[in-house]
Amino acid sequence: MTGFPAHYADGAEALVVGLARTGDEAAFTELVRRRQSWIRGLMRRLCGEAALADDLAQKAFLQAWRKLPGLEHPERFGPWLKQLAVNTWRQHARRNDPMRNADDTGEPEDSSRAPAGMAMDLDRALAQLSPDARMCIVLSYSEGMTHPEIATATGLPAGTVKSHIRRGTQRLQGLLADYDERIETEERQ
Amino acid sequence: MTDEARDPGLQALFRSAPDLPEDAAFIDSLRLRMKRQGRLRMANRLIVGGLLVAAAFSLQNALFPMSSALLSPLLDIQGLAGKVVAPINSPAGLLSVVLLGVRALHRRVTRG
Numbered sequence: 001m002t003g004f005p006a007h008y009a010d011g012a013e014a015l016v017v018g019l020a021r022t023g024d025e026a027a028f029t030e031l032v033r034r035r036q037s038w039i040r041g042l043m044r045r046l047c048g049e050a051a052l053a054d055d056l057a058q059k060a061f062l063q064a065w066r067k068l069p070g071l072e073h074p075e076r077f078g079p080w081l082k083q084l085a086v087n088t089w090r091q092h093a094r095r096n097d098p099m100r101n102a103d104d105t106g107e108p109e110d111s112s113r114a115p116a117g118m119a120m121d122l123d124r125a126l127a128q129l130s131p132d133a134r135m136c137i138v139l140s141y142s143e144g145m146t147h148p149e150i151a152t153a154t155g156l157p158a159g160t161v162k163s164h165i166r167r168g169t170q171r172l173q174g175l176l177a178d179y180d181e182r183i184e185t186e187e188r189q
Numbered sequence: 190m191t192d193e194a195r196d197p198g199l200q201a202l203f204r205s206a207p208d209l210p211e212d213a214a215f216i217d218s219l220r221l222r223m224k225r226q227g228r229l230r231m232a233n234r235l236i237v238g239g240l241l242v243a244a245a246f247s248l249q250n251a252l253f254p255m256s257s258a259l260l261s262p263l264l265d266i267q268g269l270a271g272k273v274v275a276p277i278n279s280p281a282g283l284l285s286v287v288l289l290g291v292r293a294l295h296r297r298v299t300r301g
Contacts, residue, residue, distance in 0.1 A: 025220075025223065028223075029216060029220060032216055033211065033216060036209075036211065036212065036215055036216065037208050037209045037210070037211060038208075040209050040212070040215065041206070041209050044209070045206075054212075054215055057215075058215070058218065058219050058222060061219055062219070062222055062223065062226055065223055065226075066226070122202050122203070122206065140195065141195060141199055141200055141203040142203045142206075169195075169196050169199060172196075172199055173196060173198070173199070176202070
């Protein structure tokens with residue numbers, strides 16, 4: 001990367017956030033450099049498509065750039081950015097899945113897409129969950145967030161979060177067990 | 190096992206996922222979008238500003254004749270008498286007197 005002071009790379013994040021809040025584009029670029037891997041990874045877990053994930057991650061960063069002057073505590077930049085990413089994902093899921101509320105059980109939207117024994121990795125297994133269930137699972141397992149934290153971040157009731165995580169975990173265990181069996185069978189052959 | 194307990198196998202799978210490498214193309218693309226967004230916001234501000242100025246001119250054009258009409262004398266009274274009654278010798282003055290009268294009446298009625 002070029003076009004921004006190299007010493008920003010050594011600065012404490014709260015300091016760089018403070019500079020970015022004043023409209024310093026170079027400081028914000030440094031924040032993007034530091035956080036892009038995390039946000040892109042989170043989005044990939046949530047949507048399962050690399051190109052879409054990068055697009056959503058960019059949208060989250062664009063929102064961050066626009067709303068940064070309103071961030072009162074620069075040291076809370078990470079959680080704040082994660083909240084923006086979750087909101088971006090939820091907006092995307094709402095726009096692209098009008099039947100989301102009709103299926104609030106955490107079951108797959110189309111179980112025919114996941115025949116038993118089909119080889120699948122974690123991302124493919126996650127893709128079998130409803131968007132809300134996937135989001136709860138990812139925030140719990142990937143981000144280490146507690147149920148109340150997930151409920152706050154997503155705006156879902158705590159009971160729904162708990163249910164999504166319980167059922168989602170069971171569903172993933174089933175899907176990944178099929179995957180393990182398939183791999184073991186292939187290895188034996 | 191508490192509500193927050195996570196499946197160890199799944200936990201390990203999530204933890205084993207490799208971090209994405211830094212992608213300069215992602216940052217460059219984002220910077221382009223930031224610039225585009227900045228230009229769009231500037232254009233929006235210019236449009237809103239232009240609309241406000243145009244609205245202010247239209248409002249001024251409407252307010253000027255209204256204020257002239259409200260301040261024009263009702264009766265043509267010359268000399269000292271004209272100067273004495275000047276504050277109420279206009280629709281605006283008369284309106285003020287009427288409003289003060291209504292207010293006084295309202296107070297009297299509500300007190301009684």
